[in-house]
Amino acid sequence: MDGRSNEGGRKMAKQDIASSNDEIAENALKVLGVILRLAKLTDTVASNFLRTLLALITTTNRQRIFYLGIWCISKQELSRPVLIPHLEAIVSAIVKGIDYPHESLKITSVSFQAISQLSKQLPQDMQEHSAS
Numbered sequence: 001m002d003g004r005s006n007e008g009g010r011k012m013a014k015q016d017i018a019s020s021n022d023e024i025a026e027n028a029l030k031v032l033g034v035i036l037r038l039a040k041l042t043d044t045v046a047s048n049f050l051r052t053l054l055a056l057i058t059t060t061n062r063q064r065i066f067y068l069g070i071w072c073i074s075k076q077e078l079s080r081p082v083l084i085p086h087l088e089a090i091v092s093a094i095v096k097g098i099d100y101p102h103e104s105l106k107i108t109s110v111s112f113q114a115i116s117q118l119s120k121q122l123p124q125d126m127q128e129h130s131a132s
Contacts (some may be wrong), residue, residue, distance in 0.1 A: 014052045022062065029053075029068035036076035046082045054086060057093040063100075067107050070097045074114035083122060090118065091129060 016028035032049060035041070041049070057069035073090060083090070097111030119126045 013049070017052055018056055022064065025062075025065050026068055029065065029072055033068070033072040033075045036072055036078060038077075041078075043079060043082050046078050047085070050076075050078065050082065050086050050090075054089045054093055058089070058096070063102060063104060063107070066097070066100070067104070067110060070094065070107065070110045070114055074110050074117050076117070077121075080122060080125075083118070084125065087118075087122070087125060087129060090114075094118075 013028060013032065016024050017032060019025040019028065032053065036046070036049065053069055053072055057066060057073075060066050060069070070093065073094065094111050094114045097107050097114070100107045100111075115126075
């Protein structure tokens with residue numbers, strides 16, 4: 001597969017994640033969750049997907065899409081160099097999940113799972129972040 005095909009696939013994935021069609025967006029987020037957990041992505045690709053995911057989480061008003069976005073964060077196994085530049089935005093998105101206005105236990109639960117995952121991956125950074 002050449003670089004153009006990869007770029008086209010990334011653009012399509014970003015479009016699907018941000019789709020106004022709930023079914024398309026939900027399925028794209030489920031696939032992204034698996035990719036972020038299992039795939040060996042370059043740091044650049046992983047960072048781009050994470051940036052797109054965080055933009056979606058912070059702007060969506062759709063409960064199921066928000067839940068799946070936080071779920072992706074709770075399932076990711078990205079490297080420290082990918083996560084650190086986005087840590088503030090990630091934590092803000094998770095806090096939004098904990099404070100979710102519609103009192104969704106499912107969203108609160110997956111938000112705590114995301115905190116747990118990040119605490120395992122970045123124990124010192126998360127400890128420093130919580131102290132600030």
